Amino acid sequence: MARQSERSAATIDAIVSAARNLFMARGFDPVSIDEIAAAAGIAKGGVYHHFSSKRAxxxxxxxxxxxxxxxxxxxxxxxxxxxxxxxxxxxxxLAYLKSASEPGLHRLILIDGPVVLGLKRWREIDDRHFFASIHSGLVAIMGPQADPREVDAAARLVDGAVMEAALETGAAAKPLEVARLYCAMLKDMLSGLQKGTSRA
Structure with missing residues (x-):
């Protein structure tokens, strides 16, 4: 059973790796299950054994x-x-924006992601990986005595600003220049939220 489980995991990894390369190179729509199967080195039926659809x-x-x-x-x-x-x-x-501005990642995360998955599911996955870090950063900046509702609201605003910055950075002719501009503005916004800073 252990070997079968290992083989299954290896097959899934091969499918996901092949699909990732294809999606990043060409986008979601033009890529077919047949191409994914061929790139992964398995039969088309093997793909459907593990995944119900290309969206999955x-x-x-x-x-x-x-x-x-x-x-x-x-x-x-x-x-x-x-x-x-x-x-x-x-x-x-800034490090995130640099990564997200790479054409393949930009297409996968910010262009195809919300369209293929739907905005709700796209946001759920993004939140699972990034929101806790943003939120803990805002707690550190605003202080443990800050109103939790204000911290939550600030974290959502920062998260939205980062997504907008990533979209603009990825589409820019000079992405690093744009990324640095957005990060400078975000730093100023965050400085205004520091504990002891009046927001009246």
């Missing part, structure tokens, strides 16, 4: 990509264990 494959690809990006960003934070500040958060956001 895309969801696993999307989830894994988001997980990898979140792990990279969390590793950056762990490597700098000092207090979370507007500067450290903005620096981490």
């Amino acid at each position: 494959i895309f969801e696993m690809v999307f989830d894994r990509v988001q997980s990898e990006l979140a792990s990279q960003l969390n590793a950056r934070l762990d490597a700098n264990p000092g207090p979370r500040t507007p500067d450290t958060i903005a620096t981490n956001i």
